Every structure is written in structure tokens, then in C-alpha cells.
Amino acid sequence: MKKISLLLVFLVVFSSSFAQTKKKQILLIGSFHFANPGLDVAKVNTFNVMTDKSKKELVSITDKIVEFGPNKIFVEWNYKKQDKLDKFYAKNTDSLLNNKADEIVQLALRSAKKLGHKKLFAIDYNQTSFPYDSLLKGMKEANQLDLLKSNEIEMVNYEKSQNEKISKYTLTKLLLDLNSKESIKIDREWYLGIANRVGAVDNFVGAYLVSEWYRRNLYMYSLIQKLTEAKDDKIMVLLGASHAAIIREFVKNDPNFEIVELAAILK
Template identity: 65%
Template sequence: MQKIILLLVLTTLNLTFSQTKKKQILLIGTFHFQNPGLDVAQINAFNVMSDKSQKELENIANKIKKFGPDKIFVEWNYQKQDKLDQFYSKNTDSLLQKKVDEITQLALRAAKKLGHTKLFAIDYKNTVFPYDSLVKGMTAAGQLDLITKDEEDMKQFEANQNKKIAKFSLTELILDFNTKVSNEQNIGWYIETALKGGKTDNFVGAFLVSEWYKRNLYMYALIKKLTESKDDKVMVLLGAGHAAMLREFIAHDPTFEIVELATVLK
């Protein structure tokens, strides 16, 4: 009898769990509009302030408004939310005319159209990215083939992205950064190349990868903490590498279901 009761309870819990409505998350990975040169890969600048690009940004923001996220999360140090609040409160037209970054041009633009009172900062900065140490570790380990592969892959990635920047419209470029191929490339380098860096007793590669995972995992933790029960839809705007990682976390989280940007822009 106890076994029957336990099975009934478990069945009820499973049914309740499966019937819980998932929250929709519009996850947008992008290149950095301002291209400050802070990433390992050096990508040419794209003119998001041209008339054509500004019209595209207006269209994207209007489509996001139609989607209707209750909150918008951005790549801004979470410990400086007060600075983001001050920034958000400034004159919108002035910001859109002067600030080139994606937080202003896309997230702030969309949030203002939605009548939001703020953007939510989720970037976690207390990690390191020891790329120089990784290269030194590879050199000390005699991993010349791995170093060559790393350099060739980086050059190929930069060349491919710069060709797209020269050819694609802003909308096409952003959509391309959110394809399955792009997401796999963003994660693949960490697992295929970086992870192997260093001698068998030197885990510099694994350390770099773990720090990257940590940063993104902490960012996702903030999204979950800041998403309230009343929020049915949220939007997240991050660099494409971060967005690719978050997709991996969301795939195993019954709370959210991803809504693709391509679907929203139809």
C-alpha cells in the first residue's frame, strides 16, 4: 500500500512538473558594436550609426516590443547596477545619437519602447581569462601543433567575420551570430583547443575554460534570481560567446524555453 501511495505522489508531482508553463527567454548573442578590441579575436568595426543600420535597429526594437519581454538583461557589471540605472535615466535621444554600444542601441532602445523603468545588469567580472598563460603553457609542453591550430583557427574566424561585416546588413549579421554553427564555434574552441593546453600536470587550459564557464554560469544564476514568478518573458543581450554558453545551461533547465530572434523578427 505504501508503495502504491508513493507511486501516486510521484506521478502527481511529475504531472504538475510537466504542466508548469515555461518562461520564454529571447536570447540574443551579438558582436560588440563599439568593437573595443577587448576580445582575443580582432574584428573590424561595423557602422551601426548609418541611416540604414539605425532603421534596422528601430525595426528590431519594434519587433522586440511586440514580443513583450517583462525584463531585459544586459552585459553590464552586476555590482554596478546603480551606474546602469543612472545611465538609463539619461536623455534617450541623446544616448542613441552618441553611444555606439549594443546595450544602448538595442537593449535600451527596446526597453524604452516597452516602457520599462530599467535594464538589469548581470555580467560577473570576478574571473580571469589567462590567454597569454595558455599560450605559454602550450609552448612549455611542446604543443606546437596545438599552437599552430589555435593561430590558424583564429585567423580564419577573423577573416570570415570581417567578410560578413563587409557584406551583411546589421540584421543579417546579428542573425548569423545566433545560428547553430556560430554557437558551436563559440563553445568548440574551449573544449577542442583550450582545454588541452599545458603539460599533464599543468591545467592552465582547463583553468581558463573553468573561469569562462564560471563567468557565464554566474550570469545565468543572476538571470534566474532576478526573474520573478510574474515574468512570463525575458530578453538577454550578450556577446555571442556568452549567449552560446547560456544556451547550454537553458537546455537543461525546465524553467525556460528559448525563443529565437529569427522567429521574433518574422
């Protein structure tokens, strides 16, 4: 009897410990802006997600998201305007899906409605700066002409590559490509490989831009952490690909979460 009691105590302690250390799963999706408002530094063509073919893909993709079963879905919407997101979410679903070419609508809202969620969660933090013009000026003033040239070449190559993919790829393939290791690597490398080096010895314009970008994403990740409750085993986060590339670094160093790849749920 004593041995059985000790075994039961061990099992209770072990199961309790396992429950405490089990990581929550994050389906982290980096996306291009479906409506392409032209606000990003890199200018790429618009991919039409409202064609019959793309709509069928959206149904299939979101069906797979439903199979994954996130308890909450987080989106790139100003966190201070959650009330407006709630009102937006409450609008006529068919009207939104048929007329709004936006990744928040076509991926996040479509998935959330299928799952029966009452709302989407806003996590964007906008109170940071991204002084790209100052970055270019800093290169010129510091006579960093090689760095300036490298930046121009990288931007041209990126835009050319993305536009070629947009002309050839399906929506599903585009999203998988954006969330591939190669694309994530390219997204992250620009910040430390080019931007952070900009400026004279006593001018940190490059490091400032990078720190502001990391701060914006770190604050967004803080909101994900705060809004994820103990009962939430799985969540989905839909952000611009450049945001997702940075947030991946935070998730990998957070013992409470683990990333689920988009490729894994679409297989």
C-alpha cells in the same frame, strides 16, 4: 453531480500543474560589440551601426522585440554597478540613441524604452580571469606545437570570416548569423576542442581558463534566474555572442526556461 465534481477537481489540478510547469521564455541574443573596444582575443573590424540604414534596422529589430514583449531585459553590465546602469538609463534617450554606438543602448535600452520599462538589469560578473597569454605559454612549454598551430589557424580564419561578413552583411543579417547554429557551434568548440587540452599532464592552464569562462557565465545565469520573478513570463538577455553560446547550454538543462530564437521574432 459526483462525476461533474470529479471532473472539476481534475481540471483544477491539471490547470494548476500546467501553470507550474509552463516554461518562461528567454529571447537570448548573442551580439558583437557595436563600439568594438578591442578587448576580445579575436580582433575584428568595426561595423558602423550609426548609418541611416543601420538605424532603420535598429528601429525594425526593436519593434519586433517589443512585439515579443519581454517583462525584463538583462544586459552585460557589472551587476555590482546596477546603480550606475540606472543613472545611465535615466539619461536623455534621444541623446543616447543618436550618439552612443553601443549594443546596450541601441538594442536593449531602445527596446526597454519602447516597452515602458523602468530599468535594465545588470548581470555581468567580472571576478574571473581569462589567462590567454598563459594558455599560449602552456602550449609552447608542453611542446603542443600542432595545437598551437591549430589555434593560430582558427583565430585567423575566424577574424577573416567575421571581417568579410562585416563588409557585406546588413546589421540584421550579422545578428542572425551570430545566433545561427553554425556560429554557436564554432564559439563553443574552441573551449573544449582546443583550450581545455592545453598544458602538460600536470599543468591544467587550459582547463583553468575554460573553467573560469564557464564560471563567469554560470554566475551570470544565476543572476538571470534570481532576478526573474514569478510574474515574468518572457525575458530578453543581450550578451556578447561567446557568452550567449555558453548560456544556451544552461538554459537547455533548466526546466524553468526555454529559448526563443532571434530568427523566430524577426521573421
